[in-house]
Amino acid sequence: MTHPGPAATPGQVVGITGNNDVVKARQLVRTLAQESKLSLVDQTKLVTAASELARNTLVHAGGGEMEVAKVTDGARQGVRLVFRDSGPGIPDLDLALTDGWTSGNGMGLGLSGSRRLVDEFALDTTVGSGTTVTVTKWGR
DSSP states (O other): OOOSSSEEOOOEEEEEOSHHHHHHHHHHHHHHHHHTTOOHHHHHHHHHHHHHHHHHHHHHHSOEEEEEEEEEETTEEEEEEEEEEOSOOOSOHHHHTSTTOOOSOTTSOHHHHHHHHSSEEEEEEETTTEEEEEEEEEOO
16 A cells, blocks of 8 residues: 655564564564653653554554554655554454553543544454554654
């Protein structure tokens, strides 16, 4: 799948199969956010969203992967994260994206909280096939 507009460097892929992988994903995202010159506040927002989405991938889908890449759009630099799994999918997307809704696990941010922490958010899910969540945070 190609994304028109912003250009991305080749991404690094991190398998998410256990709690240690969630920690690795957070560390990698923080490093690339710093390299992309995101502010400390934006770094924290992106790392928090990454942590929640990685945990969702692990808890709800039994694992998957995160691809992380630096992106540029003109003078802007940012970081794009793509979380992919082959889990059960999300049967009620409207409910899952409702502010304050949580399955009872994780930090309670849910998908809606993660969406608020980033600049761009896209979710593609098919029941029985899996879910892909793509988020981007841009430097100011």
